[in-house]
Amino acid sequence: MITITGLSASYDAVDVLHAVDITANDGELTVILGANGSGKSTLFKAMSGVLRPTAGQVEFNGEDITRSSPAGIVKKGLAHCPEGRHLFPQMSVEKNLMLGAYVRRGDKKRVKALLERSYELFPILHEKRKQAAGSLSGGQQQMVAIGRSLMSDPTMLILDEPSMGLAPLITQQVFDTIVEINKEGIGVLLAEQNANSALQIATSGYVLAEGRVVLSGTAKELQNDPRVQRAYLGV
Amino acid sequence: MTLFVQQLANGLALGGIYCLAAIGLTLVFGVLGFPNLAHGALYMLGAYLTFFFLTDVGLPYVVAILAAAVVLAFLGVVLERLVFHPLRNSPHTHHMIATVGVMFFLVAVVQEIWGTGFLRMESPVNGQVSVAGAQVSWQRIIIIVTAVVVLLLLTWFLKRSPHGQAIEAIEQDRTGAALVGINPSMVSMVTFAVSLALVAIAAGLVAPINLLSPGMGDSLSLTVFAIIILGGLGSLPGAIIGGFTIAIAEVMAATYISVGAGEAAIFIILIAVLAIKPTGIFGTVTQR
Numbered sequence: 001m002i003t004i005t006g007l008s009a010s011y012d013a014v015d016v017l018h019a020v021d022i023t024a025n026d027g028e029l030t031v032i033l034g035a036n037g038s039g040k041s042t043l044f045k046a047m048s049g050v051l052r053p054t055a056g057q058v059e060f061n062g063e064d065i066t067r068s069s070p071a072g073i074v075k076k077g078l079a080h081c082p083e084g085r086h087l088f089p090q091m092s093v094e095k096n097l098m099l100g101a102y103v104r105r106g107d108k109k110r111v112k113a114l115l116e117r118s119y120e121l122f123p124i125l126h127e128k129r130k131q132a133a134g135s136l137s138g139g140q141q142q143m144v145a146i147g148r149s150l151m152s153d154p155t156m157l158i159l160d161e162p163s164m165g166l167a168p169l170i171t172q173q174v175f176d177t178i179v180e181i182n183k184e185g186i187g188v189l190l191a192e193q194n195a196n197s198a199l200q201i202a203t204s205g206y207v208l209a210e211g212r213v214v215l216s217g218t219a220k221e222l223q224n225d226p227r228v229q230r231a232y233l234g235v
Numbered sequence: 236m237t238l239f240v241q242q243l244a245n246g247l248a249l250g251g252i253y254c255l256a257a258i259g260l261t262l263v264f265g266v267l268g269f270p271n272l273a274h275g276a277l278y279m280l281g282a283y284l285t286f287f288f289l290t291d292v293g294l295p296y297v298v299a300i301l302a303a304a305v306v307l308a309f310l311g312v313v314l315e316r317l318v319f320h321p322l323r324n325s326p327h328t329h330h331m332i333a334t335v336g337v338m339f340f341l342v343a344v345v346q347e348i349w350g351t352g353f354l355r356m357e358s359p360v361n362g363q364v365s366v367a368g369a370q371v372s373w374q375r376i377i378i379i380v381t382a383v384v385v386l387l388l389l390t391w392f393l394k395r396s397p398h399g400q401a402i403e404a405i406e407q408d409r410t411g412a413a414l415v416g417i418n419p420s421m422v423s424m425v426t427f428a429v430s431l432a433l434v435a436i437a438a439g440l441v442a443p444i445n446l447l448s449p450g451m452g453d454s455l456s457l458t459v460f461a462i463i464i465l466g467g468l469g470s471l472p473g474a475i476i477g478g479f480t481i482a483i484a485e486v487m488a489a490t491y492i493s494v495g496a497g498e499a500a501i502f503i504i505l506i507a508v509l510a511i512k513p514t515g516i517f518g519t520v521t522q523r
Binding site for chain 2: 048050069070071074075079080081082085086087088089090091095098099100102103105148149151152
């Protein structure tokens with residue numbers, strides 16, 4: 001479980017995130033909605049230790065991880081699949097996946113099982129395991145990115161706009177996979193602009209605007225909220 | 236024909252030296268994103284350390300080179316911690332200025348200990364072998380064999396070991412590497428250690444052929460920068476191919492045209508390649 005309290009963050013003294021409070025429960029799918037520049041990615045970066053928050057606290061399973069290193073946070077079971085994927089483009093698909101298990105490299109058996117699970121989840125990646133990750137299509141690259149995050153055997157997975165730049169059909173496939181991952185018991189924190197699809201699979205959600213939480217509730221509540229409908233669902 | 240084979244052997248030996256020195260430079264560039272202008276000075280220090288271990292301590296030749304490599308690898312870790320790590324959030328020009336500082340510092344230290352004059356290292360292995368009618372010295376054969384063995388070990392290290400994979404990951408995507416839990420400071424230290432060990436081996440191999448002087452790194456530095464630009468900045472295969480191409484061109488031009496043409500050949504090739512492919516042979520366009 002993740003509990004974020006009063007989290008603020010900035011880039012070069014420009015404040016992006018203002019005292020955000022968010023809770024994501026184990027095994028649930030929590031969605032963060034918001035337009036471009038509303039602070040979704042900044043929030044995620046501050047959670048995974050890539051960006052130092054200026055104020056506030058991030059608690060993961062009751063433990064304060066606000067000042068932990070990215071490596072320490074991955075080891076504790078919180079994986080971050082970033083916006084724009086950030087794969088290792090010249091390496092093969094399999095090497096990308098194996099590097100996802102970098103913090104678990106001491107346990108060969110577990111890594112092997114994790115690799116098999118990734119291939120079960122994305123059979124196409126098994127077919128293309130020897131190809132350079134950068135040569136795959138956008139949807140397949142997104143699968144590599146998700147698979148790589150799962151290789152660290154997380155209990156909670158942060159997914160930053162996995163549908164970005166993908167065709168609608170591929171987006172649907174990616175969403176189906178997210179549901180499948182969630183069903184395995186892995187908590188998912190999903191940032192999306194694609195509010196409609198995201199709310200359909202989510203348990204609960206938050207709406208970010210200009211770095212502040214402006215709305216929150218269960219997925220049902222958000223779907224029926226007139227403000228969400230007007231702003232995101234095109235009703 | 237005999238002359239050609241002779242010069243080809245010389246070119247290959249020189250190419251081995253260039254490769255080892257160039258790979259160290261291109262690794263640091265790939266991981267840390269700045270050119271280490273002290274690379275030539277570190278090469279010079281590697282040669283002096285080999286001389287010290289061979290002549291003053293009395294170690295066997297190969298052991299002396301390895302000892303110099305270990306000392307330089309350790310120095311690499313110290314430099315990373317002391318000089319470059321504190322600069323990690325500053326612009327890359329600051330790193331470059333710092334490398335110039337390191338260069339002057341090392342030259343001054345060597346001048347203080349060993350003096351400003353030339354030193355000659357006794358050739359530890361003498362004799363020659365006949366290859367296709369040409370006489371090739373054992374020293375050059377040792378250089379070629381060592382270079383190949385070290386290149387193979389390095390490839391294994393980068394492709395198979397976790398630390399090597401971490402280096403490649405950081406070169407290809409810094410954010411992605413951080414998110415899978417790779418510690419950038421650790422990788423910077425390992426990279427500096429490997430880079431400096433390689434340049435020490437190059438220097439140790441060449442020490443019996445060339446005279447040692449505090450300025451011996453300057454011309455190597457220039458050539459090695461030409462090689463990594465030719466091969467593509469940050470590219471390992473680029474550094475290997477560039478190293479051998481430049482070395483053979485240099486030796487052949489010096490033999491068949493004139494001694495002066497040797498050095499000119501390096502830069503003629505560099506200009507020609509860059510005119511056709513501005514990123515170098517294996518270079519990719521990156522924004523830093």
